[in-house]
Amino acid sequence: MFQNHPRAVAKIAVAGCGGRGNSMLSLLLEMEDVRITAVCDPNEERAKYAAGLVEKAYGASCAVYTDHREMMEKDDADGVMVSCSWQAHCEVAIAAMRAGKYAAIECGGGCSLDELWDLVRTSETTGVPCMALENCCYDRNEMAILNMIKQNVFGEVVHVQGGYGHDLRDEVSFGRENYHYRFNHYKHRNGELYPGHAIGPMAKYLNINRGNRMVSLVSMSSKARGLNEFLKREKGDDYDMTGYPWAEGDIVTTMIRCSGGETMLLTHDTTLPRYYSRFGSVRGTRGMWMEDGSKIFLDGSSDDPSYAHAPQDFAPYYEKYNHPLWKQFEQEGVKGGHGGMDWLVLRAWVESMLAGTVCPTDVYDAAAWMAVTVLSEQSIAQGSSVVAFPDFTNGKWLTRDPWLRTRYCLDEVCTDLFEEEEGSAE
Numbered sequence: 001m002f003q004n005h006p007r008a009v010a011k012i013a014v015a016g017c018g019g020r021g022n023s024m025l026s027l028l029l030e031m032e033d034v035r036i037t038a039v040c041d042p043n044e045e046r047a048k049y050a051a052g053l054v055e056k057a058y059g060a061s062c063a064v065y066t067d068h069r070e071m072m073e074k075d076d077a078d079g080v081m082v083s084c085s086w087q088a089h090c091e092v093a094i095a096a097m098r099a100g101k102y103a104a105i106e107c108g109g110g111c112s113l114d115e116l117w118d119l120v121r122t123s124e125t126t127g128v129p130c131m132a133l134e135n136c137c138y139d140r141n142e143m144a145i146l147n148m149i150k151q152n153v154f155g156e157v158v159h160v161q162g163g164y165g166h167d168l169r170d171e172v173s174f175g176r177e178n179y180h181y182r183f184n185h186y187k188h189r190n191g192e193l194y195p196g197h198a199i200g201p202m203a204k205y206l207n208i209n210r211g212n213r214m215v216s217l218v219s220m221s222s223k224a225r226g227l228n229e230f231l232k233r234e235k236g237d238d239y240d241m242t243g244y245p246w247a248e249g250d251i252v253t254t255m256i257r258c259s260g261g262e263t264m265l266l267t268h269d270t271t272l273p274r275y276y277s278r279f280g281s282v283r284g285t286r287g288m289w290m291e292d293g294s295k296i297f298l299d300g301s302s303d304d305p306s307y308a309h310a311p312q313d314f315a316p317y318y319e320k321y322n323h324p325l326w327k328q329f330e331q332e333g334v335k336g337g338h339g340g341m342d343w344l345v346l347r348a349w350v351e352s353m354l355a356g357t358v359c360p361t362d363v364y365d366a367a368a369w370m371a372v373t374v375l376s377e378q379s380i381a382q383g384s385s386v387v388a389f390p391d392f393t394n395g396k397w398l399t400r401d402p403w404l405r406t407r408y409c410l411d412e413v414c415t416d417l418f419e420e421e422e423g424s425a426e
């Protein structure tokens, strides 16, 4: 298994200084065992703004780059946080690994299978880890569900659901004015553009790339009307984008079949009015969980026969199956954006770098999760035909090395490691 030298401080460079890059940078600046060495964005104003955040925190600025290639060549960072626009994710991560720097890719879909194969082969040939920085794998909800699945509460898992239900009409419609990358993707692409928040946790529930793999995919897209109606209301009929034939359908539904026989259902839903949801659901031979409404139903769990099929409130289960990482996080004080999951995913990456080990998600995870976008585009373009999923592990999924047991592990809940820590603190 990969082993780099351990270090006392993780030196990190940030590539992509938009809203996300800056919010993650602010968290990294709070960590005593992290030093930000450089920031990079082709938009110089943004790069300088991020450098200003560094200066405010450290009292001294860091290096500022507008070209990631120059940054990789000159900077001595141990790792690069890839928080740039989707189409630059692989290029920047590949450059980072070639320069011997741990890459961590923010969520977002791939643009071609070729770039994903390049990503995989670069990590394999350089031996440098590439982590999929999927924060939702570390949300309290998803971690509790992972814990329940590992404890067999739902029995054998047969089907999982997830997605991204987030009203982004404002962000997408005015992406040209606000210099936001989503604008061009929605104009020209039709597919499951943002699979990470759903596929990340679901893949870990189903042991994807470790004894299981995604085998085939089919996607279907609705018509696109949400942005037109929104722009008509906000800008009127004369605005140039009001009548634009946006490529991205309002609702894109994707189904994936796994080699273990399980199915996954993903929904991308970002251009119609709605409340936020990741549509999480798990169906097993002993019960089910439903994120919307926060409900659970377990076979035989009701004492009252007249309510035998009534759902139960998930809250008590949440407490009972709270992941030990979250128990510890709550005791120490939850911090960071998106309810704390941003902090945890960054700590998972940083602590891997400090220990010089592999990360809890790897390049095979990153490639498979990002491939959902490319394959869903292909499926829709071919009239919703079934497309085959590449095996980025080249058969290694059948007999992988054992995973690294850490507190951030997503392949197993390593409860003993928390108990050991508690014991040594007493």
Ligand SMILES: NC(=O)c1ccc[n+]([C@@H]2O[C@H](COP(=O)([O-])OP(=O)(O)OC[C@H]3O[C@@H](n4cnc5c(N)ncnc54)[C@H](O)[C@@H]3O)[C@@H](O)[C@H]2O)c1
Residues within 6 Å of the ligand: 015, 016, 017, 018, 019, 020, 021, 040, 041, 042, 043, 046, 067, 068, 083, 084, 085, 086, 088, 092, 106, 107, 108, 134, 135, 179, 180, 181, 182, 338
């Ligand atoms: N995990 C989450 O919850 C979450 C939330 C928001 C965004 N994101 C992800 O973070 C990323 C950035 O999102 P955002 O909202 O900040 O977008 P944004 O468009 O505001 O910023 C992206 C920045 O990347 C820069 N960029 C483009 N090519 C680059 C390159 N080669 N090197 C360095 N920088 C480059 C752009 O100039 C831009 O400033 C996306 O992948 C997005 O999906 C994740």
